[in-house]
């Protein structure tokens with residue numbers, strides 16, 4: 001991937017590259033340069049995979065330079081046209097099964113042996129919530145750095161997911177090749193096997209969890225039961241736990257608060273909302289003046305801390321699991337930073353600031 005970015009950046013002052021980028025930004029107003037850079041390798045990977053060609057996994061800078069030449073040389077046809085089309089129309093729909101281990105551990109601690117209904121917002125193709133349903137979130141391969149090795153302790157605890165719903169802004173069940181291209185790094189295509197992951201995604205018909213298109217920001221998304229609005233909507237206070245993983249960072253602060261509000265409304269009193277993202281909980285004294293932050297009091301929680309966005313998402317340990325508890329009147333009552341992960345791929349799990357409080361509260365349930 002580094003070789004691709006190296007080749008690409010060699011064209012910074014090239015007019016043809018300028019024209020290519022201008023065309024994309026003109027056609028897609030919601031794109032910022034960051035979104036563009038994150039979707040670029042995924043779109044390129046998709047083109048190669050669609051062609052059943054995995055040569056690109058071994059490309060160095062000269063090969064990528066040839067590729068960039070093809071893209072910007074003929075922008076109205078061939079690979080240039082296909083790449084522009086993807087960059088103008090597609091989102092980052094990456095989904096990583098390992099990311100669902102930390103929420104699964106929280107659910108196992110809080111609902112051991114109980115039957116629960118789950119909601120996953122921003123679920124992509126539903127791979128993660130269905131992995132939790134099958135008890136496959138805990139692969140045992142994660143490097144568990146918690147003192148008590150929580151993943152080992154909870155390995156045999158049974159979680160009974162009786163049903164649930166995954167929602168995503170897009171209907172991705174018919175776009176699995178795109179989801180796979182988004183989810184693997186170039187060097188993982190050989191290791192994990194494109195076809196294996198594709199097959200796994202494609203064989204989920206036995207699940208009790210329905211995946212459908214819906215916007216978590218929609219003001220009318222969560223409705224009282226009995227309301228005659230089937231299909232799209234979520235029933236008020238109907239889930240034991242609601243999750244949102246790696247999706248909030250794509251939203252502005254007021255939308256983050258709105259999304260969490262909808263998750264809360266969909267969750268039963270006494271239930272849990274799990275937000276795992278490039279966000280942590282920090283006290284004001286530790287926060288840089290320019291760091292984007294949301295006061296927990298904006299969520300109605302009596303805690304002087306803030307939900308802080310970590311800008312350097314590739315910097316390591318920025319990706320974290322936050323737990324928001326609901327009281328018996330369905331208000332947010334407490335926020336905890338339970339886990340810190342080594343990155344969005346979750347190879348390693350470490351205790352978050354409130355890990356001990358989390359264990360204590362789980363023991364008192």
Ligand SMILES: C[S@@+](CC[C@H](N)C(=O)[O-])C[C@H]1O[C@@H](n2cnc3c(N)ncnc32)[C@H](O)[C@@H]1O
Pocket residue numbers: 091092093094095096097099121122123124128167168169170214215216217244245246247250
């Ligand atoms: C990076 S993917 C994360 C997928 C999965 N949760 C994971 O962590 O592996 C983010 C997903 O959030 C979805 N998304 C973004 N905004 C959304 C919204 N307002 N409502 C529902 N889904 C949204 C995107 O379409 C995308 O599939």
